Amino acid sequence: MTTVAPAKGKRPRNRRALILAAAADLFYRDGYARVTMADVAAAVSVGPSALYRHFRGKAELLVDVVVAGVEPFEQVEAGEDMLAKLAVVAVQQRQLGVLWQRETRHLPAADRRMLRHRLRNGMAAYARHLRANRDLSPTQATFLALATFGMLTSISYHRLELPHDEYARLLTELGDAIARTDLPDIGSAPRESTRLAARSRREALLATAAVLFADNGYATASLRDIGAGVDIAGPSIYHHFDSKLELLVAVMNRGAEWLRMDLARALAAASGAADALSQLIRSYAGFALEHRELVDVLVTEVAHLPEPERHRARQTQHDYVSEWVHLVRSQNPALDDTCARIRVQAVLAIVNDIARTPRLRHADGIADALHAVGTAVLR
Known part of the structure; x- marks a missing residue:
């Protein structure tokens, strides 16, 4: 790269x-x-x-960088080998996931809409391919296409290495598992979220900061923006947090602590490795669907933390994934550590991508659909 x-x-x-x-x-x-x-x-x-x-400038350069990553996916034609070709492109365009999710937040809204339209066109082509080969509703096909692209771009978020041909074969295998997943019905109309806002000013600031950091990036979000989100002047934030960085650390710690606590709960309650994995898929999906902003911040903003907070955050995430990997390999001892990690990272990325898709995030049946796909990828 x-x-x-x-x-x-x-x-x-x-x-x-x-x-x-x-x-x-x-x-x-x-x-x-x-x-x-x-x-x-x-x-x-x-x-x-x-x-x-x-x-003409850095923004135009970023737009063209992302377009250059998207175009090879657009050029893959439908056919029996469509998935295999998409997998090859994913390995060749490994940076695209991070560039799309993390960096395009800095672009003007019109550029983001254009790029989103092009990405959706590519996914829609694969959704049509799926419907041509399976009896799926439009929403089910859209879900499977998004899950497949989430899996393909998941390799952007880690540095696990395989020979390119072997990587493409593994991604094709995982994509095939996704395509064959038996899905529940998924409601086409999203339901309203029932989350209530906390009355505590500190909690309100944390919640607002998490959304702004996730949507705009830590570097772009200002204390003035965060204060405006809870109807207070920017300087009043200092009664609760000493700096924007302290806010970021608090948001990151909240997400990381949830991961630790949920992992401990699943391991303590499970009857075995398969049951623990099943519980982890469900609980992670539930958390991401309800708190996609915390997940996004954990994925995209670690680099802004100072040491030792950055090291601690990365170690927490590594330990969390390692527990999943241990459970996967205990189910399949022949699976090596790298391939098991790639599978786990794929499941987490699929959940994250669906959670940040408004038309699916609160749809009826979406949690069960994520559990089915996650189980298929890890099987």
């Missing part, structure tokens, strides 16, 4: 492609907010002025 800069003073014919590849690497590794146009120019051994001959 790295690029090699051309020799200084040389002007390769594919300079635009090299710029896009270098920018994708930098945005993926360091985050859009931390990368400058000068950083990108240095990565391809050109001056910043040369960069602006291709792109």
Whole structure:
């Protein structure tokens, strides 16, 4: 996933492609907010002025980076080998999941709508393929297509490595398991959430900060925005939190503590590994569907934490996944650690993607559908 800069003073014919590849690497590794146009120019051994001959600014560059990642998925045609081809593309475009979820939040609304439309078109094509081969309702087909793309892009969120051909075969296998899953009926009309707002000002600030950090990114969300969300002036936040960073740490700790407590509950109540996995799938899905903002912050904002909080957060997430992996491998000892982790990460990503999809998040039957798909992927 790295690029090699051309020799200084040389002007390769594919300079635009090299710029896009270098920018994708930098945005993926360091985050859009931390990368400058000068950083990108240095990565391809050109001056910043040369960069602006291709792109008017950093936002336009990010749009084109994401489009370059989406286009190969759009070009996959329907057919018996559609899933296998999508899996190959997913391995080749491994950065897309993070770039789409984490970095496009910094773009203007019109650009986000355009990119979302293109992604949905690709998923809709696969949903039509599924309906051509199975008796599915439109909502069931949409759910399975979203779950499949969540699985394919899950490899963007970790650094587990396999040879490319082997990776594509594994993703195809998981996609086939998703496509064959027996689903419950999924209501097409979302139900209203019954969550009540806390009266505590501190709790209200935490809840508002979590949503803004998830939707706009920690770097973009301001204390003024957070205060406005609970009808107080920005400086009044300091009665409850010393800084925006302290708010982020509190939000992260809340999500991480839930993971620890739920894992302990599932292990204590389970009759065996299979039962524990079943309970974990259900409980994680339930939490993500009700608190998708906390899950999003855990996934996207760890890099903004200072040490040792960053290390502690990552260790908590690693330990949580490791417990899932242990349960999966106890069910199938022949499965190696890497493949088991890829399966677990796929399930978590599927749940996260469905949870951030408004038209499905509160639909009747969605929790049961996630449990069915999660069980199929881990089986």
